[in-house]
Amino acid sequence: MKKGRWLAVGLLVGAGLAVARPVLRAARNPVGEIPPDGFEALRAGADHETSSACLPCHPDHHATWAASHHAKMTRDASAATIVAPFDGRSVEFHGVTTIPRVVDGRYVMDTLSPISGRRETLTIVRATGSRRMQQYHVRSGDRLVRLPVAWSIEEGRWFHLDEAFFHAPGGAFNDTATTWNTNCIFCHDVAARPGLAGDGSLSTTVAELGIACEACHGPGSEHARRMRSPLRRYAFHATHGVDPTIVNPGRVSQERSVQICGHCHGQRVPTDPESVEHILRNGDGYVAGEDLALTWTPVQRDMHLLGIDFSPRFWRDGSPRLTAYEQQGLMRSGCYQRGGMTCLSCHSMHASDPEGQMRRDVPGDATCTQCHAELSDPSRAAAHSGHRFESSGSRCVACHMPPVVYGIMTWHPTHEIVAPDPGASAAAEKPDACTACHAGRSRAWAEAEADRMWPARAKHGLPEDARGDAPELARALFAGDAVYRTFAAWRLGEASAEPEAARLAVPLLAEALLDPFANVRRTAALSLDRLGHGGIPRALEAEERRVAARDSLQASPVATTSPGWPLRADGMLDREVLAAWTSSREEVAFSFGE
């Protein structure tokens, strides 16, 4: 028995030593030995695992991601993913009748096929979007084609993409149809590889549909392999160490962090123009955490690529006016240039509301007072903003990030964070924060108010042609280009700091129902809805109906003492002013695929 006892003790000590050695080694250095080519090469050479591999160790992060719109960006069509009513009720756009319905469990559309050019029953195989709109894709051989008829989640109706884009008027039904494999795929999926061959055929692959973990954290196979070891895992838990085989966008340099988001939120052109063919064949090969600039360069106003003029996507001062250009906007901001700001200063992918992904721990103005702490004090904030602290005009974003960026059928805060300067905005023929809220006011009023509230401000000065008393939004609804007109139509329908503007805007918005651009008409109709005028015909409804609606809305005179509105003494629209404004416009039409 004594012998057996010593044997047992010996075995226990041996087992203890055998366990202790790797435990101590892992505790001392959980990262492990540096591979010959460094961890960056190891990371770049790793394979994609998909989000299901991340779930066992990161259930909380997986859950917050799964609840996000990133996760739902691209999904195969099914009852769980299709949000539109495929109920057999027809819709008509550009004279083409489309009937969305369900046949034997398949979602189909009877419509004019963008593939054959004939009426066909097309089976929906994939859907894009889950928040504001959902677009539908059908298969054509080796490619998926996005149909021009989509569902507006916010408006609860079918619409034609002409209503959301800024294509030149007079286009055909299928002009906005496009190939998923070579367009949408790059930003709406992980590790897209279109597989475009010399003969035009496609052998497309993605690591995962939708914007999943590895889009921001890089390929995860090496990280997952290493972390299957509980010793290493607990060593990292204990030391709060960082595994260098995976990227955390919050732990890389400011530039690299912004690039990770900028890969999709910063429209770009290939740094090497010759690489377009390579990218369409093999994908861009970008791995989160690497230098994005090696592959891509953010698009700027003066750039061209393959005959595409990018200038219409920017206001004249070079600030972006479309979504998916957030990186460009941010990089123009002092907060980025001098303050070290990154996307994660305000946004979080895992600790935020899925709508906008704003960080929960710094709600509202607290995002800004992280750095501008002195403005946490209500009296100082009110003195700084020139508005009552409780008013919306005292919110930081109201003045410093006005909603002058268009995308996905609505307007978003610009990511160019600057001080409001009505003169500079006028020079750039761009909306300014002041008249965007004070809808009945002119640029001259805004400039004077800015001088009064911030006498020491740096300013551009008001251009000569902006010194009149015309309400800027009223002027822009006719004199602006299609993008600015859409903005004006939207803002005139918002609750205004100038209540009378809502009443005076009605005949102007009614006139905009006949704008040549469908997007302006759509927005004007929505604004009229919001101002209490129901039953307004939509942008692509017959012109006679829109004319009738306009005439009805303009039939009664509108009395006002407010200066500058294009109204005659008898209260009717002053069409001479409208004609002068319209003739002064510099029109723009361009295609973008958001």
Added chain:
Amino acid sequence: MGLAGLLAWLVGGMALEALHALKSVAYLQDPVRRLTWTLAHAHGTLLSIAAIVLGAIVLPRSGASVTSQRRSDRIFAAGSILLPLGFLLGGISHPEGDPGPGILLVPVGALACAAGLAIPLVTILRSSRDRR
């Protein structure tokens, strides 16, 4: 010991039921905590019953000496405490996706339980061999 453990883990089970009844977010929405505490309750209860059976039925009939019986009983009892305690502690405060460091008590407890069972088992096998 087994009876005390059984009582303790039955009370623990009632506490878990209360967490369900009260819809405790801290328990229900934390899958690691929920799993480890459920495992703690299940293992604690079953091992307590096993400890009673071991002490009251198996050991007296195993033919092992009184000293060996006492040693086996104590080692198994220690295991039956450590193992569920490890699950319980592992779920209290833990990193994402893994139980807390208390979980390290689980393999120690499991080894102790195995060792506690091995002593009478070896005696039974020996006496069975001797009978043959």
